Amino acid sequence: MKIEPKISEDILLDEVTSKEYKYGFTTNIESEKIEKGLNEDVIKFISKKKNEPDWMLDFRLEAFKVWKEMEEPDWANINYPKPDYQDIVYYCAPKQKKKLNSLDDLDPEMKRTFDRLGISIDEQKRLANVAVDIVMDSVSVATSFKEKLAELGIIFCPISEAIQKYPELVKKYIGTVIPVRDNFFSALNSAVFSDGSFCYIPKGTECPMELSTYFRINEAGTGQFERTLVIAEEGSYVSYLEGCTAPMRDENQLHAAVVELVAQDSAEIKYSTVQNWYPGDKNGKGGVFNFVTKRGICHDNAKISWTQVETGSAVTWKYPSCVLKGKNSIGEFFSVAVTNNFQQADTGTKMVHLGENSKSTIIAKGICAGKSNGSYRGLVKIAKGAKNSRNFSQCDSLLMGDKCGSHTFPYIEVDNKSSKVEHEATTSKIGEDQLFYCNQRGIGTEEAVALIVNGYCKEVLNKLPMEFAVEAKKLLEISLEGSVG
Amino acid sequence: MLIEEIKKYVINTDLSSTQKKSLNYFLENGFPTTKDEDWKYTSLKKVLKRKYCLKSSDFELNDEMIQQYSLGFKHKLIFKNGKIFSEPKISGVSIKQTSDLCMPKNSTLCYLNEAICKNTYEIKFDKNLNLDNPIEILHFINNNNDYFLQLRTKITCGSGSNVKLVERFCNIGKNTLINSCMHADVKRNSFFEISKLQSYNDNTHTIDNTLIDQDRDSTANVHTFSFDGSFIRNNLNFYQNNENCTSNMNGITIIDKSNFVDHHTFVDHKFQNCLSNESYKGVYFDNTKGVFNGKIMVRPDAQKINAFQSNNNLLFSDSASIKTKPQLEIYADDVKCSHGCTIGQIDKKSLFYMRSRGFSEKTAKGLLTFAFLIEVIEKLNTKEIVDYAKTEIAKKLSIEKDLL
Amino acid sequence: MLEIINLKAQIEDKTILNGVNLKVNKGEVHAIMGPNGSGKSTLSSVIAGNEDYEVSSGSITYEGDDLLEMAPEERSHRGVFLSFQYPVEIPGLSVSNFIKTAINEKRKAFGQENISAKELLQLFKEKCELLNIDKEYLSRSLNEGFSGGEKKRNEIFQMAMMEPKLSILDETDSGLDIDALKIVANGVNSLKSSSNSIILITHYQRLLNYIVPDFVHILKDGKIVMSGDKSLAHKLEKEGYSFLN
């Protein structure tokens, strides 16, 4: 783990840190909270708090109207108590977690996980919300990155800031890839989103560094209804990292994020996610419900690739998708989804081919252990006009233990004859013979499982940026701890 | 509309209590719609729009017609508008009509069938009976009006028996919607095979429900050939109720015009050490539409299951479309399951290679398509059926049968 | 080094080893021959600690300790190496990564530091040369897509890397052509020393021309029915197993 942030920011950071100093790390946040429940007044309040322009408020109100008429989906292969949407607080000022005085106060289990992930002491402190002044260092480092990006005309800031500073850009693109009425959760998010990231890469620009929300200090507290918008103009390139390998404890039960990507002609966006929200305890109590809508649109010759490693959350419902609108556009999806104990995951992707010669690749690897259930649900749709399009999908499941379940639901729809679609899926288990072979070479069972799992996931892990990949591997090991033997 | 017709029809009929229950269930739930996950891609709307009557009218059936439609098997079981016309006399085989027969169901159509089917038959094969020749089941249909026909058959294969059936339809009348329910009870260590030869005419719409219960050490094979008929929906379910069962499904679909074929298969692996093998191949011309949904379920504790499924399709027209959903639901860990699915065209290089050797495009395409299907054909072990398949395939591909 | 006394083992109520006695001293090479299904692989599996087989009676002592008490990986750390008759494939896991992990696990067990990259590379180079192995193959997935011969050579390569005290080679020669056999035999011979021991399980006397055993045992129906020196192997080759009757 590198201590220095790859990219950080920003005005909010200054605000937060200076506030902290001012109030000596205790902020009275109660006054900033509103009553539970969702109605127009709440939405108006949120919008006002954020000092949003009228069009943004209208967007939210319209979304709310739509949402009220929608029903929460229940076709996914998951069971969970439906949240009571009137029992949620929809606005909280950037919330300060309880400060710890030192790492000794940290939950020992959490500390152990940090250590195993190889996270530096300083970074641990930051993640665990131990008061540190390393933040001050980040500011300076961040500033230099920020300057460099600014030189290139790249914008990377919280979406709330973008709404203020670049309203035309946000207005032009928000809700265009994922329409408000796309689904229940996207409508909800559109009505009440708290904050998120905005990223704009100008024409012909290759973003020189990986943009990462991980190192953004203002990440904490924006969680619940995050909204992300990435726009890559013609011929540009950006690699965007989202998430965190460290365990994220969060009181918010429900997460409903929306991520929209726009890849203009010949642009390329690489979007990598490591998701490790709190999965609940060994008995299935607690944990985050993660309902995310992610979609990107590819214009001519553009490419979007989604890479994800999902180990967290009690319930995950997530299908990063590509609309391959342009000629020769390319969509990719590489995923590892691990479920253990009582976790449930229903994930996959949708590749919608509209443009000629569009290509898509799907590699989905599911690993199920304990009493968990993992499902792959995917759609490959080749429209009539998408001549000579191609798709290759491979969905594999690895089962560990005899109480888990693995399911594959690939929907394939082809409407023209010049296209080619191939789909393969396998389900198998970690074999006793494989484990014994490793044991005989002196490799203990846990270690052997890790080796086999890493081998199984290699194709996906290789797609992650280097340092992310290393952490992701360790994360897999930790997630599967104690699931065999 | 059809629902009204059904209501009218039952007023004058005596229904048993189970039939009444089934009828109520059907009336409450109605015909499946595209909102049902299992009917997502298959709309009955158009099919149900016609004004069908439920009463059959009589017609003359003679030997000549039978000869014309038979594939020439020794044993023939002949139905006329769903009623037995003649039956083979084979020792160890009993065929009888019953009035009230409860069978497993997989959609509201089975409930409807249970409620209103007048001609329900039970066919029993004795223990250890080894049928020397397949029984050819021929259905002749002819009605003065558009007709909604119910067929209902229960087959019991006694333990250790070996039974092969071939089923074929001939509609010489008006528009007909067939709702057929067949339940096979395949007892211990027996072997059951049915070949469904679906060469209907354009006036025929079919919903075929075949449910197979298997006991220990049994094998059940179903071969489905879908060549003609404006609307075909096949629901094929296997329930493996004990250890060491084998279920094989093979399908060849070649359709043209605006025809529609939907194969929904389901294998329920409930016990250990079982096997299922599924291979469906489809070739789509013109404005056709194909649907394939293959579901494999492995229940908890059903260890050592091997389940293989493949669905391969060739699209020969830009107006043809295919929706496929191979589906695995697995709740046990010591299993080996795989499915593969492809949609594509004939390999251009092979086509060019053959043409440069002097083959006409039509012949080259035909042979390559046949090569694509051969894997399924090789699994057939009855000469007459291989012959039938080749004849129909040659017709569809407009090549000489001798080439195959 | 190794002493097996009256070992009986079974799988799912089927008795396979029916009272095996065997004593192997430091520096010795023992060959075990016997017809198919006589229990040779079972014996090697039991020594290595495969839990599929249940030891119903008897004992195995290794360097004075009860081997049956140890977990398979512990036996490995203590220097027991089994070259599998059917090596396992692990897709996606490279040969080099696998071996590195194996070496480091052993070091960890003895409280030693991980092997340095330099040392490891040096070792790879040396052993690759010894067994005539192209270095490129180190980055291939473990045994995946390997030919039979490659798999066996990979087993001996691992043996060379791990420097075991007791090596059991279960039909490592089967399916090898003569050139590959010579390479493997050379490898084994160069690893042989006065401080380690080898058990060769084989069907064919041919291997014994290259690796000369001190003792030859014949296993039949789960028992060692005859022991002798290398001439026994010749006799076997000539007359087949029938002379035992």
Ligand SMILES: Nc1ncnc2c1ncn2[C@@H]1O[C@H](COP(=O)(O)OP(=O)(O)O)[C@@H](O)[C@H]1O
């Ligand atoms: N996993 C197993 N399950 C059941 N039987 C086994 C198993 N492994 C070995 N056997 C049986 O044990 C006997 C000895 O096998 P094995 O040790 O492989 O013999 P060899 O290596 O001498 O050819 C054979 O009869 C074989 O069928």
Ligand SMILES: [Mg+2]
């Ligand atoms: Mg053996």
